[in-house]
Amino acid sequence: MEEQGERLTRLRSIIKEAFSYFDKVGINTVFQEEVGTIMRYLGQFPDEMEVADLLRDMQDEGVGGPSGSNVVPYDAFEKMMLRCLLQKRFDPDDEDNLLSAFRVLDPEGRGYIEVDQMKRYLASGSSALREKEMSEFVDFAVDKEQGEAARIYYDDYVAKLTSFVDRHIENLYKDAKAPALDKSAQGN
Template sequence: MDEYDIPVPITNDLERRVADAFLIFDHHGNKTVDVREIGTILRFLGCVPTEDEINEIISATEFEDSNGTIHLSKFLPHVCQLLLERKMEPASPEKLLEAFHVLDPEEKGFLTKEELSTAMMEEGEPFTQEEIDEMMAIAVDPQTGVIPYEYYLNQLMHRPADSVYELAAKIEGEKPVVAPPRRFSDMLKHASSLLGPNPNPS
């Protein structure tokens, strides 16, 4: 048996969703992907991983001597367990609005580019300049030059009803799970990814 010819049983909708996303990036048809694709796969699934979380997943799922590839047989159970634990879950638009209100104590209803840039760079995992530029291109009102955050967040209100976290909740028997608080910068990364110039199809 080839070292990569490992059966990967799919037993529920969550596993099917994760496997389907993984196989999109399997360019050799052998149930493997390059480790550099892991962050992309997770974001494609609707997760908001930090770089540390991506690296932890790679470390936990990479075979020894795999030459920088990860096999579905290790990725699938590990990532499904993380999803069941509500790891890497994006913040709701409502939580994002609360965070914006903290940054806007005067309740102006908008932030300046400087205020948002400072929040993006100084709190939590910092953004790259390219990520900041992409978000500003979408969030800044061209007429006023400021970020009217409630309008910006209204565009995020329609979350998919069948997200991987919804599927995970069904598997867990619909028991309520309290998601850990996300850093503001992680919340903004999710907002930016949803409204970016090349959003993934829902």
């Protein structure tokens, strides 16, 4: 039981550290626009609509900051983040799911998607990326060694992405996400 408490303490410490990167003034609040970025850093990958729903839920519970405010207090973020992590609600998709999604966008089976076409996909719909996110995606997705700055070879991209995400999450959490943690933190 003590080990579970240590894991929960470590998990809270990791959440606090990530939150503090964005708490510029040091008053335990961040702007709502930063919540999705912090969640992604912590290994949860909601789309923008899901982030908006989480923010709305926090305000409905009376913990999302003052009414009409665009800030989120740490306590509310921590509670929401623990719940998402423990439920694995926004865990990253596995390699097979990602490749399947790219294959839908490549009906000819060429093995790549043109960058301009991908930008159009990412700029449309309810989960549209912001310009900065799109630029970062393209910089990461394009294989500079291939010399094809206009194409995303999705097999290579997915392998690179899943490896990067797995390493990041493993380094970030080490043993803090062990299954034994689930029962002790669900009451929070």
